[in-house]
Amino acid sequence: PLRVSSQPGEAVWRGLRTAIGFALRSPFMRGLLYVTIVMNTLTFPVQQFIPAIGRDNLGVGVALVGLLVAAEGIGQLAGAGLIALARDIRYHGRLFALGSVSICFITILFVWAPWYGLAFALLAVGGVGQSGFGTMQSAIALLASPQEMRGRMMGLLSFCIGVGTPLGGLEMGAMAALFTIQGAITANVAAGLIFQLHLYDDTLIAFLGFEGLRFTAPVKIGDTITLAAAPSKEMLPGYKEACPMVFSGLYPLDTSDYPKLKKSVGKLRLNDAAFTYQPETSAALGFGFRC
Numbered sequence: 001p002l003r004v005s006s007q008p009g010e011a012v013w014r015g016l017r018t019a020i021g022f023a024l025r026s027p028f029m030r031g032l033l034y035v036t037i038v039m040n041t042l043t044f045p046v047q048q049f050i051p052a053i054g055r056d057n058l059g060v061g062v063a064l065v066g067l068l069v070a071a072e073g074i075g076q077l078a079g080a081g082l083i084a085l086a087r088d089i090r091y092h093g094r095l096f097a098l099g100s101v102s103i104c105f106i107t108i109l110f111v112w113a114p115w116y117g118l119a120f121a122l123l124a125v126g127g128v129g130q131s132g133f134g135t136m137q138s139a140i141a142l143l144a145s146p147q148e149m150r151g152r153m154m155g156l157l158s159f160c161i162g163v164g165t166p167l168g169g170l171e172m173g174a175m176a177a178l179f180t181i182q183g184a185i186t187a188n189v190a191a192g193l194i195f196q197l198h199l200y201d202d203t204l205i206a207f208l209g210f211e212g213l214r215f216t217a218p219v220k221i222g223d224t225i226t227l228a229a230a231p232s233k234e235m236l237p238g239y240k241e242a243c244p245m246v247f248s249g250l251y252p253l254d255t256s257d258y259p260k261l262k263k264s265v266g267k268l269r270l271n272d273a274a275f276t277y278q279p280e281t282s283a284a285l286g287f288g289f290r291c
Helices: 012-025 027-042 044-057 062-085 092-111 116-143 147-178 181-199 202-208 255-271
Strands: 278-282 286-290
Touching: 012 027, 012 147, 012 255, 012 286, 027 044, 027 092, 027 116, 027 147, 027 181, 044 062, 044 092, 044 116, 044 147, 044 181, 062 116, 092 116, 092 181, 116 147, 147 181, 255 286
Parallel strands: none
Antiparallel strands: 278 286
């Protein structure tokens, strides 16, 4: 198990700085946060305008407006069920990108839908896309981060969502007041789609190929290697893990250099089987390793 000292945790801004530094160095996290901000600023605020669209554009009453608002939730429930039934999802990045792009296209079609039934169906299909987007959003944030950084990555992801949503709602509402709801939503979602396509260059090549990073830290010298299809029932005997008696602490001078230090001690571990390390934190020094 990871060892964390009982001293108080680091400052919030220092932890946020560390998380941002790690995310900027990772093409997966950089692309994830970029799309998250774009979607929550330019696309997802549309949900706040569904009642107005149902009342003004589709001409339906309160009961049908409520059902229209629930359409996305129905689609999300169906999408979550499909994802839960899938035993092996390999390319998380592809499902995430497909969900974000499909939401943009479906949202534009929904805004201009002339019939209530078509609008309801489009929102339900969009809910399926949102399910894939949201599920893979969290999965990528966890899989693309080492264990000691996962909490910070989830916090940074929530921060991006929280910043984008209110700003996008205010901007979209101001545009709707100046022009029309349909025009404001179409312009914002189209801009969001263009910003996403701008991401789809070298970063996208790596992002769409993402299927979960593999970390070698849990592998130890003497472990038994077997096949997943026909696993060995017991480990080969003859190896005992060394029990260290002397310890020292290693901490970076700058907390943003923590990923570099982690990579370095990992390389040292590969070269020397007797060397062991585990993450620890200090209120004064931040994040480091007990070696």
